Amino acid sequence: MKLVADWMIDPGTQAVMGALADAGHHAWFVGGCVRNGLIGTEVRDIDITTDAHPGGVMAAAKAAGIKAVPTGIDHGTVTLVSAHRPYEITTLRRDLTTDGRRATIAFTDRLEEDAARRDFTINALYATADGTVLDPNGEGLADLAARRLRFIGQPADRIAEDYLRILRFFRFHAWYADPAGGIDAEGLAACAALSDGIARLSRERVGAEMLKLLAAPDPAPAVAAMAQSGVLAQTLPGADARLVPILVAFEDTAPDPIRRLAALGGDDVPDRLRLSKAERDRLASLRQGMASAVPPGALAYAHGARTAWDIVVLRAAQFETLPDPALRDPIVRGAGAVFPVKPADLMPDLQGPALGATLKSLEARWIASDFTLTRQDLLAQPR
Numbered sequence: 292m293k294l295v296a297d298w299m300i301d302p303g304t305q306a307v308m309g310a311l312a313d314a315g316h317h318a319w320f321v322g323g324c325v326r327n328g329l330i331g332t333e334v335r336d337i338d339i340t341t342d343a344h345p346g347g348v349m350a351a352a353k354a355a356g357i358k359a360v361p362t363g364i365d366h367g368t369v370t371l372v373s374a375h376r377p378y379e380i381t382t383l384r385r386d387l388t389t390d391g392r393r394a395t396i397a398f399t400d401r402l403e404e405d406a407a408r409r410d411f412t413i414n415a416l417y418a419t420a421d422g423t424v425l426d427p428n429g430e431g432l433a434d435l436a437a438r439r440l441r442f443i444g445q446p447a448d449r450i451a452e453d454y455l456r457i458l459r460f461f462r463f464h465a466w467y468a469d470p471a472g473g474i475d476a477e478g479l480a481a482c483a484a485l486s487d488g489i490a491r492l493s494r495e496r497v498g499a500e501m502l503k504l505l506a507a508p509d510p511a512p513a514v515a516a517m518a519q520s521g522v523l524a525q526t527l528p529g530a531d532a533r534l535v536p537i538l539v540a541f542e543d544t545a546p547d548p549i550r551r552l553a554a555l556g557g558d559d560v561p562d563r564l565r566l567s568k569a570e571r572d573r574l575a576s577l578r579q580g581m582a583s584a585v586p587p588g589a590l591a592y593a594h595g596a597r598t599a600w601d602i603v604v605l606r607a608a609q610f611e612t613l614p615d616p617a618l619r620d621p622i623v624r625g626a627g628a629v630f631p632v633k634p635a636d637l638m639p640d641l642q643g644p645a646l647g648a649t650l651k652s653l654e655a656r657w658i659a660s661d662f663t664l665t666r667q668d669l670l671a672q673p674r
Contacts, residue, residue: 292432294320294422296328298337303374307339308420310355310371311380316343318380319402319417325424326413326467329435339380340417342400345369348380366396384408389452391488403427410449410456411463412441438469446481454488458500458526461517465507474516483520490525497526498564505548505555511536514555527564530557538608550601553577554608573598581605587618588625589658596626624662630654631666 298304311318318341324334341348348369352359358372367382384396385404406415406427412434417425426432434441440463442449450456460482464474504510517523518532534554549570561571576594580602591599599622607614632653634646641649653669
């Protein structure tokens with residue numbers, strides 16, 4: 292089988308592969324770029340594996356005038372920057388020991404050993420510079436064609452090497468598996484049996500994996516499988532998967548993992564997933580809006596049109612009804628509203644805390660009027 296893709300003939304890619312070949316090394320594209328290239332979906336990162344050791348990669352890059360950065364040299368990874376694009380170059384490896392979070396590795400020159408240490412069959416596909424696809428495990432191409440997600444070898448063995456693979460199992464199922472084919476029973480059973488290992492992972496890794504899962508076009512079947520297997524309870528105690536498929540069915544905008552996270556619920560989610568400040572603030576606004584009766588226009592005034600509409604969709608999902616399109620009008624009005632009273636309008640009669648309290652009171656009346664009260668109306672009201 293041949294892989295044909297624009298990114299393969301990109302000058303930057305060709306320069307990297309050429310530099311390694313010119314230095315006498317073998318190199319292969321590997322993992323996601325090969326998988327996605329074969330099914331015709333977007334390729335963001337181009338990963339390359341080679342029989343060259345890190346020092347050899349850096350020497351080859353220097354000889355070709357390519358910038359080399361030793362980003363993970365202890366694990367055999369060097370990043371080459373060619374035509375303003377980064378390429379991760381990793382030496383073929385095999386695991387010596389693992390502890391569920393990280394592995395002690397040794398370099399190898401055998402593609403089969405490198406493939407055996409990877410997680411899923413569809414991620415253990417390789418391609419030469421001319422596009423010849425290699426499947427060392429002998430199962431990846433068939434599983435990719437069938438849109439079937441399976442661990443390499445024994446699922447429990449792969450999970451014990453890195454417990455993050457439990458979450459990756461659900462994430463990759465959401466992105467690459469055929470929902471009609473169901474979820475691999477053996478893999479699901481292993482995830483359930485070993486789910487307490489999730490507690491050993493860093494919150495940053497768990498958070499990144501969950502957000503990638505929830506960004507899938509339809510994560511609902513995978514999230515439901517997480518709940519049924521007990522993995523969701525280990526990851527986000529208190530979360531409830533039942534609202535997610537309803538929300539997905541009602542969504543009329545691009546997938547948003549934070550909106551879906553609001554539907555999922557759970558205890559201490561921002562800390563458990565190490566969300567950024569912006570993500571924390573948005574999640575808090577969505578959850579508070581879901582639980583409140585604040586009108587859509589007022590929500591838009593406080594949080595913007597996007598968040599207000601998301602809250603409308605989430606509220607509708609709670610009652611299993613479609614969001615009312617007529618609510619877009621007050622949202623647009625609220626998002627564009629400008630409070631007409633300025634502090635100078637109340638001075639010098641009011642100063643300090645009294646001024647702030649009065650402005651706040653007048654603004655509340657203005658919002659309650661659906662932004663119809665004018666400056667004159669507000670200033671004429673008793674304070």
